[in-house]
Amino acid sequence: MTVAQHALLVMDVQRAVVDRYPDPAYLPRLREAVDAARAGGVPVIHAVVGFRPGYPEVSARNRMFGGLLRAGAPAGADATATAAAERATAIHPDIAPEPGETVVTKRRVSAFAGSDLDMVLRAGGIDHLVLTGIATSGVVLSTLRQAADLDFGLTVLSDGCLDADPEVHRVLTEKVFPQQAEVTTVADWAAKIR
Template identity: 75%
Template sequence: MPQQALLVMDVQEVVVDRFPDADYLPRLEKAIAAARGAGIPVIYVVVGFRPGYPEVSARNKTFRGLVGAAPRLAGDSPATQVHPDVAPAPGETVVTKRRVSAFAGSDLDMVLRAGEIDHLVLTGIATSGVVLSTLRQAADLDFELTVLSDGCLDSDPEVHRVLTEKVFPKQAEVTTVDDWAAAL
């Protein structure tokens, strides 16, 4: 039987604030509670950098604007912490990534393999960012995948719809938080 883990990705206050959806965090809390209740590990993934952003290349269009800016995603700043409404419980793993995919520049693969996890349940912000990038890489690494469509957010509702209805089903099961939680 596959060992699942729920990935909660880029749900940091600085990110959540850019995506106004009052129902998102309560839905995510439900998924987290269901996972914990079923003994499924919850693994948090945050984006963060060292002070001075030495990991960011001037060629990286996504992150190059951080260089020389205030260190809001550097070190242990509050911006690198998981949103307090869905904060990790004691002992839960928090992985720091350096790019869009949860695997890029992190030890996520090592954590998953050490835990003998072979089925990832994906949530996070944004659907077209961390969720898409992580799904693609995880599929190439032969993980079984589930996406909680309402456990993901995107600034463009149409992009979210196309990804969750047309793209993701080619590599993952796509379901809702309620349906996933009920099946546990």
């Protein structure tokens, strides 16, 4: 019998995203999961959404990201505007990667879309993902579906995910996700790996 190699996937916990989902208990709870993973020898992988200058990866037809094309910085934007944009899309400092931790940049909602996540996981022998992130109905749902189709084992830390709509979060974590993943809490998962 082989033992599954797990990785904790922390998704879209970037300053600009965190600011849109105010929950003062979320980051400390997520930090507990990150600390437990590090202490237990479980790799922590951060997935962030990002685009090249000028957003060449974004289609105007894309309802979620197409607005970036209309709201983008004007030609000749100064260094201050660029620095502000980089700060907004940076991983929140409360769960910032440690040296040696992998950060993948995705171009759409799923952590796999437009990133090298699958290659990183397979190269590392990782076959089980522990999912956390913002939002439950966005990156977590999309990544869970794609990871399941790629035959990864899955765990979702229900309180390590956050959504603007508590009812949507509840339905996903209690009814939808259990069809493809084990769903548990940060505290219960952390107790198992320490």
